[in-house]
Each structure stands twice: as structure tokens, then as C-alpha cells.
Amino acid sequence: MIDDFAKDYLHTDLREIRDTVLRKLDGLSEYDVRRPLTSTGTNLLGLVKHLAVAESRYFGEVFGRPSPEPVPRWDDLDRRGTDMWATEHETREEVVDRYRRVWAHSDATIAALAVDSPGHVPWWPRPDVVLFTVLVHVLTETNRHAGHADVLREQLDGEVDAARRDAAFWADRRAEVERAARAADRRHGS
Structure with a gap:
């Protein structure tokens, strides 16, 4: 019983924070969603693209359920970091739609597997995991990037969600x- 509760609770939180991340793009120009706002080039659309790639990996290949979306290999050092920004040829709609399609695949994986279903994360020091571990990790990662998105959006136009003050x-x-x-x-x- 606790297993189903834990899985449902984490999955509900993940769904909510995904929507929060996408709301940070609302009302902004193409330039503003893409422009680098930190010394490392962090930007809002890049965060969305990165989260799509991360979810594709974690709820796809980790559980032997490869995503229908193309994902660069995790060990391709030449491609590392390219998921953190969108090229001029990638539209906002393409990046957002890809993220939503990844959600559907991730949600299907979460629904199909028990919370203690085994997975394998080859890039982790302790690669043998269960769905619970991955759910916690992806929720944490998404929340972390949602916090980045909060700060970036506030830098752009002062928009904050906090209590709608x-x-x-x-x-x-x-x-x-x-x-x-x-x-x-x-x-x-x-």
C-alpha cells in the first residue's frame, strides 16, 4: 500500500513541477527564452530541452523502455551540454512539444512499473536502481531546474509566482x- 502511495505522490509532484517549468516561458519573446542569462549560458528554453533529454534517459533507457524521441548517448562527450540550449533551427514549439511527448512516455513507464522495478543507470556510481530512486531523482532534478527558471524569469521581467504579490x-x-x-x-x- 505504501508503495502505491509513494509512487502516486511523487508522480503527482512531478506532473505539477513540469507545468511550472513550462509556465516560465509564457509571454516571453523568442530572444528572451533563449538568451544566456548566466556566465555559463543558462536560459529558459535550454532548461526545458535539458529536462526532456533527462526524462527520456531516466524513464526510457534506464528501464529498457527507450524513448521514441532521439536522445544523444549519455557517454557521447562531444554532445555533452548541447541539451542545455536550443539552436536557431529549433523552435520553441518543437522543444516544448518534445518535452510533452517525453512526459507521455515517462508517465507510461511510471504507470507500467512497480515502484521497486529494477533499472540500470550506467552513468551513476551505484548503477542498479529501482523506479522509486529514479522518481525521486527526476523530481529533485526538475525542481532544481524549476528554481533556476524562477530566478531567470525574475531577471528577465520581474515575474514571480510566490504568493502572487x-x-x-x-x-x-x-x-x-x-x-x-x-x-x-x-x-x-x-
């Missing part, structure tokens, strides 16, 4: 945090 609230909060940082610097020195 208005701009004045966030301006006051930022000023309060700035005051505390300056006071701590004076008090503790750097």
Missing part, C-alpha cells in the same frame, strides 16, 4: 533585504 511588495522586500545585508556587513565586516 504585487511589485510594491517585492520592492519593499528587496529594500528590507538590502538594509539587512548592509547592516550585517557593517557589524561583521568583510
Whole structure:
């Protein structure tokens, strides 16, 4: 009974966070979803593309259920990192649609397998896993990148989901945090 509960709980959370990631693209121009916003080139559409590749691997080949989507081999060092950004030839719609198709394949894998079904992750130090382990890992990874997407979106246009507060609230909060940082610097020195 706990196995079904755990699987359903994690799967529900994964579905919700996937939607959250895609909402970060809403209302932005092609340039804004693609432009590098960190020194490493991190961008919103690249996060979506990366998550599609990761899910394809984890809920596909790890469980002997290869994704119908083409996925670069995990050990192809020449391709490493190319899933973190979209080329000018890849449309936003293609990247988003690919991610949604990957969801369908991942969801089918999750539904078909028991939470203790064995899998093999050759790029992990302890490669023998079960579905539960992979569900936790993918949920964690997706949440991590959703956090990145939150920060990137806020950098672009100030959009935040947190409690749907208005701009004045966030301006006051930022000023309060700035005051505390300056006071701590004076008090503790750097």
C-alpha cells in the first residue's frame, strides 16, 4: 500500500513541477527564452530541452523502455551540454512539444512499473536502481531546474509566482533585504 502511495505522490509532484517549468516561458519573446542569462549560458528554453533529454534517459533507457524521441548517448562527450540550449533551427514549439511527448512516455513507464522495478543507470556510481530512486531523482532534478527558471524569469521581467504579490511588495522586500545585508556587513565586516 505504501508503495502505491509513494509512487502516486511523487508522480503527482512531478506532473505539477513540469507545468511550472513550462509556465516560465509564457509571454516571453523568442530572444528572451533563449538568451544566456548566466556566465555559463543558462536560459529558459535550454532548461526545458535539458529536462526532456533527462526524462527520456531516466524513464526510457534506464528501464529498457527507450524513448521514441532521439536522445544523444549519455557517454557521447562531444554532445555533452548541447541539451542545455536550443539552436536557431529549433523552435520553441518543437522543444516544448518534445518535452510533452517525453512526459507521455515517462508517465507510461511510471504507470507500467512497480515502484521497486529494477533499472540500470550506467552513468551513476551505484548503477542498479529501482523506479522509486529514479522518481525521486527526476523530481529533485526538475525542481532544481524549476528554481533556476524562477530566478531567470525574475531577471528577465520581474515575474514571480510566490504568493502572487504585487511589485510594491517585492520592492519593499528587496529594500528590507538590502538594509539587512548592509547592516550585517557593517557589524561583521568583510
